[in-house]
Amino acid sequence: MAVVNRPTGTAAGIRLADFNFNNLELIKDPYPFYRYMLDHHPTYFSPVFGGTWMFFRYEDARSLLADQRLSSARADVPTRFLPPEDRAEFAPMITLFEEWLAFFNRPAHTAFRRHMARVFECLTEPNLTALTERLVAELLEPLRGRREVDLMTEVAYPLPALIICEALGIPRSEFKRLIEWSDAIAHIYASSHLTIDELRHAQTSTFEYVEFLQGVTRMAAADGRQTLLSRAISMETDGFRLTERQINAQCILLTFAGLEGARYVIGNGILALHRHRAQYDLLRRQPELAASAAEEFLRYDNPVQFISRVARESFTYQGAEIRKGQVVLPYVGAANRDPARFSDPDTLDITRTNNRHLAFGHGPHWCIGAPMVQVQLRVLLEQLFSTFPEFHVRDDADLDWNTNLGFHGFRSLPIVFQ
Numbered sequence: 052m053a054v055v056n057r058p059t060g061t062a063a064g065i066r067l068a069d070f071n072f073n074n075l076e077l078i079k080d081p082y083p084f085y086r087y088m089l090d091h092h093p094t095y096f097s098p099v100f101g102g103t104w105m106f107f108r109y110e111d112a113r114s115l116l117a118d119q120r121l122s123s124a125r126a127d128v129p130t131r132f133l134p135p136e137d138r139a140e141f142a143p144m145i146t147l148f149e150e151w152l153a154f155f156n157r158p159a160h161t162a163f164r165r166h167m168a169r170v171f172e173c174l175t176e177p178n179l180t181a182l183t184e185r186l187v188a189e190l191l192e193p194l195r196g197r198r199e200v201d202l203m204t205e206v207a208y209p210l211p212a213l214i215i216c217e218a219l220g221i222p223r224s225e226f227k228r229l230i231e232w233s234d235a236i237a238h239i240y241a242s243s244h245l246t247i248d249e250l251r252h253a254q255t256s257t258f259e260y261v262e263f264l265q266g267v268t269r270m271a272a273a274d275g276r277q278t279l280l281s282r283a284i285s286m287e288t289d290g291f292r293l294t295e296r297q298i299n300a301q302c303i304l305l306t307f308a309g310l311e312g313a314r315y316v317i318g319n320g321i322l323a324l325h326r327h328r329a330q331y332d333l334l335r336r337q338p339e340l341a342a343s344a345a346e347e348f349l350r351y352d353n354p355v356q357f358i359s360r361v362a363r364e365s366f367t368y369q370g371a372e373i374r375k376g377q378v379v380l381p382y383v384g385a386a387n388r389d390p391a392r393f394s395d396p397d398t399l400d401i402t403r404t405n406n407r408h409l410a411f412g413h414g415p416h417w418c419i420g421a422p423m424v425q426v427q428l429r430v431l432l433e434q435l436f437s438t439f440p441e442f443h444v445r446d447d448a449d450l451d452w453n454t455n456l457g458f459h460g461f462r463s464l465p466i467v468f469q
């Protein structure tokens with residue numbers, strides 16, 4: 052198996068030596084770069100985080116996501132670039148994040164996940180659909196009669212935030228603060244080049260949110276509603292129960308996981324539809340394809356481009372000599388465009404069958420919020436097409452890209468209605 056360590060030169064306009072997750076040229080369109088890497092360096096060693104292995108192929112990404120030689124305990128990765136004496140400043144935040152379900156390994160993860168799956172049982176498909184239909188209708192109603200709107204500001208940002216408010220029992224008037232806290236925290240896990248100020252901003256945001264959650268927790272205990280938060284407080288699964296600190300940590304995880312990806316996939320998907328006009332026309336004629344279109348959005352331009360792991364032992368995989376402690380990144384954004392797995396991978400096809408993309412990961416950590424996202428995309432597409440049958444993206448649109456590749460998407464999408 053051919054493995055290239057530290058390749059030099061240029062890949063699709065990106066100097067390999069400059070490869071990083073905050074390179075705006077890469078962020079805008081990473082797919083030519085991925086195709087180059089799939090063809091020439093499907094396994095790549097990068098110096099970021101003190102040494103990182105990147106895997107681009109579908110089969111490698113899928114298999115590594117379930118590989119028990121890799122650990123999910125990676126809370127400290129964002130502070131790795133700091134000298135050890137500077138890391139202590141961020142210990143309060145990092146040790147809190149160590150409590151995230153996503154950062155647990157088997158066997159502890161199994162009991163924890165079982166418990167969280169029970170907590171999530173209140174969000175049945177009919178409940179999620181009813182909630183989402185109500186919120187989407189509320190957001191689209193004021194847009195009627197307007198010629199142009201920014202879909203990100205008016206819909207894609209508020210929708211997932213309002214859903215998380217409802218799911219956790221947070222007053223919906225607070226949704227903008229949730230977005231600010233979430234963005235600050237998400238940025239540190241989605242970047243390879245951070246400043247100390249960005250880490251400080253994430254830590255301040257974390258503890259402002261924790262303080263805010265104290266009030267919400269008191270309300271949850273008093274009002275008797277079935278929310279993720281009230282259930283997390285009251286439920287026990289085979290003797291497994293969460294402490295207040297652990298509950299706060301999960302609320303932070305659910306907030307940033309719930310807001311970031313869902314928002315960007317709405318924008319990425321609508322832009323992709325606009326660029327594939329025949330698919331847009333097909334969906335307009337056959338709105339029953341909305342669920343299948345949602346899956347294709349997630350494959351075609353997934354907001355989560357890579358998933359990180361840390362090697363728990365030294366081992367060789369596909370010729371890569373992975374050392375204990377090194378970061379390993381299965382690149383799901385590239386895997387979802389791997390021609391060895393998907394036919395015509397760079398084409399959006401809302402009727403694609405056997406679309407087993409890796410947008411939600413694979414294995415024990417498979418995204419617990421996937422149904423929330425699937426329902427959001429389906430309901431939004433259904434209502435968007437029934438309310439505004441004809442729309443397109445403004446030609447000269449400045450999309451205002453997010454500044455990290457970890458959450459791939461943009462902050463502005465001007466839509467013109469006809």
Ligand code: HEM
Pocket residue numbers: 116123152153154164304305306308309310311312313316353354355358359409410411412413415416417418419420421423424
């Ligand atoms: C488009 C939107 C989303 C995408 C692309 C996405 C993607 C992912 C991926 C790739 C993983 C696996 C991480 C790993 O293997 O380490 C994951 C895990 C997770 N996601 Fe999502 N997610 C999205 C939305 C959500 C939502 C809406 C929620 C809940 C409110 C959520 C909650 C979680 C949690 C709690 C985990 C950790 C599960 C575990 O470790 O057992 N995600 N997500």
